[in-house]
Amino acid sequence: MTGKKKNKITFSHHDLSKILACPSCHGTLSFSRNLLVCSQCKIKYPIKDGVPIMLVKESKY
Ligand SMILES: [Zn+2]
Numbered sequence: 001m002t003g004k005k006k007n008k009i010t011f012s013h014h015d016l017s018k019i020l021a022c023p024s025c026h027g028t029l030s031f032s033r034n035l036l037v038c039s040q041c042k043i044k045y046p047i048k049d050g051v052p053i054m055l056v057k058e059s060k061y
Contacts (some may be wrong), residue, residue: 024056 020029020036027040029052031051036045046053 020052020054023054 021027022029022038022041022043023058024043025038025041027038029038029045030037031037032044032049034047036047036054038045043056045055
């Protein structure tokens with residue numbers, strides 16, 4: 001019997017917020033529903049299927 005267990009790496013939102021930093025300003029990110037919000041520059045990153053979309057879009061000035 002080969003019963004290899006797959007070690008799924010699961011991150012809780014709190015873990016993610018510790019390892020993720022804002023790609024724009026490297027500020028602290030905090031979760032707000034399905035968004036990651038940078039506490040410094042206030043950029044919001046959507047979370048799709050549990051994966052934060054960390055793309056810095058050109059801001060509208
Ligand atoms: Zn930021």
